[in-house]
Amino acid sequence: MGRRVVITAESAITPVGHGKKDILNSLLNGISGIKSINRPDDVLAKHIHSGVYGIVDYEIPYDFSRKFRKTMGPVSYYACQTAKEVIEQAGLANDFLSSGRLGVAFGSIQGSPSVQRNIFKAFFDPDDKGFSNINAADYLKSMMHTTAVNISRMFGITGRVLSSCTACTTAAQSIGFGYEAIKYGMQDAMICGAADEYDLTTVAVFDNLLACSTSYNDTPYLTPRPFDLNRDGLVVGEGAGAVLLEEYGSAKKRGANILAEVTGFSCTNNGGDLILPNSDGVKRTIKAGLENAQINPEDVDLISAHATATKAGDVIEAQAIFSEYGDNPYVTGLKSYVGHTMSACGVIELIFSLYMMQEKVIIPTLNLEEIDERCNMIKHSTKLIEKSVNTVSIQNFAFGGVNTCLFIKNRS
């Protein structure tokens, strides 16, 4: 038995908006954030078959001084903005930030690929200018833990630094490991999340694996289509999300606005193939998560499925959900709105789940028009449902065979 952990602030930058008002408007009205790729690069764009992307195409009012900007790539701009909004929303005192009792758990799938690309260009520079073309701060901008340490530096945070780098389970691990750090008394609060910037490298990787959506290049809003018969793969997206986790007693004492409680977390590995989805791995993760949360399957109202809209992944996930939950909880695939925001998907989907709890609605899976019969044994949400949502499980799976389940309970 450990300490209770609550969520007291959230912030997200997504292809369907920045902040609750804009995001909720898109989710409630079925507005997709998927667009045609409109920022082609000079390396990959002409080779990849997928022409769609979850794009953040609006201005973000950054207000970072040069002192901080000089070590930040685009990925850290996203991360620091969401962290800043979370700190402001929670009203954390300055002396707490540097007390050593607040930590940061934040990651990305590969640091800042746009900065890394500039470094690699130096290797192939025909003028042979060598490493003088590599800026002094390029490593700080592009390293794997760049988001976590730029947040720590900007706000003078002196507690633990965790920087998971497990592809699509990065954010879920950030939140899960942050939850455990508070639960077992190592920290009193953690800023948790992940960010990924616009980059076509990831599209190329999935494109080569024939896992990217390619049939809807002229109608991007019709893809991805989780669990739908006509789904044809995932759509990569960009974005970020951050949540503040706090120990329940201290949050209550300082009068914090408690949004939800994190009640459980599980993380497993398939112990085999690094790419193929694995039904036993997903089932084991669900079981371990329910056990950690000390709840029964029937206590879960809603599952935010990983649901990337790949041919095999959705079937494996639907069957695993049915095996552990039956057809009781509603299941929604939120990537249908924003695409697969890679490292950030777990925190963005958790924040969308918070909104559903607050608004007492279940957001349907977008583009789910004809359910694939192999996925049809679970209770899909195909239309907006007005319903109290008390307990949500957020499922994420990653290359490398990593699986996570987070459980949150409504405490508002």
Add this chain to the structure above:
Amino acid sequence: MDRQILLEKILDVFKEEFEIIDPDPDNNLTEKYEFDSIDAIVLLEYIEKLLGSELTQEEKKQSMECRTINNIIDYIENIQKNRN
């Protein structure tokens, strides 16, 4: 290059690149303006452009003694003198 012209060029770099406007030439840049090791490396790149050639490792090491704008001007003048 005349010392006054050098000073103006360095002050331009501080304004444009480091957002440090009209620093006192004798103030400690780290203590007064939060000029740090990353800035120092960037400044060396500008000095190389100013001189029109790369700095040697030895010359770069000597720059680490600079604390003020006047130190930086002295450093550049010294390199120019030694190279002539």
